[in-house]
Amino acid sequence: QKEVEQDPGPLSVPEGAIVSLNCTYSNSAFQYFMWYRQYSRKGPELLMYTYSSGNKEDGRFTAQVDKSSKYISLFIRDSQPSDSATYLCAMSDRGSTLGRLYFGRGTQLTVWP
Amino acid sequence: EAGVVQSPRYKIIEKKQPVAFWCNPISGHNTLYWYLQNLGQGPELLIRYENEEAVDDSQLPKDRFSAERLKGVDSTLKIQPAELGDSAVYLCASSLVVTGELFFGEGSRLTVL
Numbered sequence: 001q002k003e004v005e006q007d008p009g010p011l012s013v014p015e016g017a018i019v020s021l022n023c024t025y026s027n028s029a030f031q032y033f034m035w036y037r038q039y040s041r042k043g044p045e046l047l048m049y050t051y052s053s054g055n056k057e058d059g060r061f062t063a064q065v066d067k068s069s070k071y072i073s074l075f076i077r078d079s080q081p082s083d084s085a086t087y088l089c090a091m092s093d094r095g096s097t098l099g100r101l102y103f104g105r106g107t108q109l110t111v112w113p
Numbered sequence: 114e115a116g117v118v119q120s121p122r123y124k125i126i127e128k129k130q131p132v133a134f135w136c137n138p139i140s141g142h143n144t145l146y147w148y149l150q151n152l153g154q155g156p157e158l159l160i161r162y163e164n165e166e167a168v169d170d171s172q173l174p175k176d177r178f179s180a181e182r183l184k185g186v187d188s189t190l191k192i193q194p195a196e197l198g199d200s201a202v203y204l205c206a207s208s209l210v211v212t213g214e215l216f217f218g219e220g221s222r223l224t225v226l
Contacts, residue, residue, distance in 0.1 A: 008153065032212070043117070043204055043217030044156065088155050099144065099211040100169060103155025 003027050006089055006104025015113050019076040023089035023104045026070065030091040030102070033065050035074045038086045038106065047087075048074065079111045115139070117218035119205050125224045131193035134221040138186070138207030145182060146215065147190050148204040156204055162188065163211065192223075200225045 006023045013019055021035075031052055036044035048063040050056045056063045062075040072091075076083055086106040092099070118137040126132050138145050143164050148156035159178070161169040164185040173180065177196070182188040192199055202220040 004155070006155075041219070041222075043206070043219050045217065046214050049214065090155070094212075099146075099161050100158045101156070101215065103157070105154050 004089060004091060004102050004104045007107055008105050010108040010110060012110045012112065013079055015079060015081060015111055017079050017111070019079050019083070019109060019111075021074045021076075021087050021089075021107050021109070023072050024070055025072075025091060025102075027091075027093065027102070028067075028070070029093040031094060032092045033063070033072050034090040034101070035061075035063055036088040036090060036103075038088060040085075044088055081111050081113050084110045117205055117207055117216055119203075119218035119221050121221055122219065123222050123224075125226065126195055127226050128197055129194040131191065132195050132223060133192075134190045134203050134205075134223075136188045136190070136205030136218060138188070138205070139216055142207035142209050142216070143185065144208045144211050144213075145188050146206040146208075147180060147188070148206060148217075150202040150204055150220070152201070159190070159203075161211075195223070195225045197225050199223060 004025045033050045035048040037047050038044040050063050053065045053067045060077045064073040086108045088106045089104040090101040092101050120135050145162040147159040150156040160173045160180050162182045180190045202222050204220045206215040206217045208215050
């Protein structure tokens with residue numbers, strides 16, 4: 001079992017839809033939670049960064065962390081065709097593997113006009 | 114500000130041949146990472162540098178992989194000899210501090226025939 005599980009999709013939605021992406025994890029030491037967006041043949045770029053549990057909102061994006069359930073989510077409101085990409089969750093701890101990000105396998109999202 | 118620069122972007126070699134990838138991090142970023150991304154998977158850390166020192170290389174297959182970061186700036190990742198299973202994207206990333214945001218390059222895509 002991998003430390004971070006993420007449904008690879010693919011997920012296809014119409015423009016304007018609300019998109020829900022999520023990951024589960026097994027390591028209770030994870031404290032930092034991130035969502036990266038990766039366009040085809042590009043490197044990942046950071047979208048959202050949260051520490052511990054709670055919600056964080058940035059424009060059309062909302063990240064949620066539920067440490068009790070070991071479950072994180074990313075919501076995209078009013079989705080746009082430009083949101084079409086692969087979304088990777090990532091997490092890390094402050095222990096012996098400080099600085100190492102553990103990624104999910106990514107969910108491929110297509111938003112059609 | 115220039116981002117993380119990697120070269121070559123694409124490389125095709127035959128098995129048992131050597132290959133090297135080069136990375137120039139964002140100016141002033143002391144922490145440099147090499148990640149491996151297999152098709153349809155999230156990136157996995159190979160090695161992390163703090164300045165010139167490799168502080169986390171536990172995931173680097175040392176029988177065939179080597180890396181160096183001379184003068185604490187540019188870094189080179191080498192594979193010798195390459196195997197078919199090494200076909201993947203090799204991502205370089207840098208951060209200002211180890212707990213800070215990672216900035217990824219566009220990656221070097223390796224195909225081993």
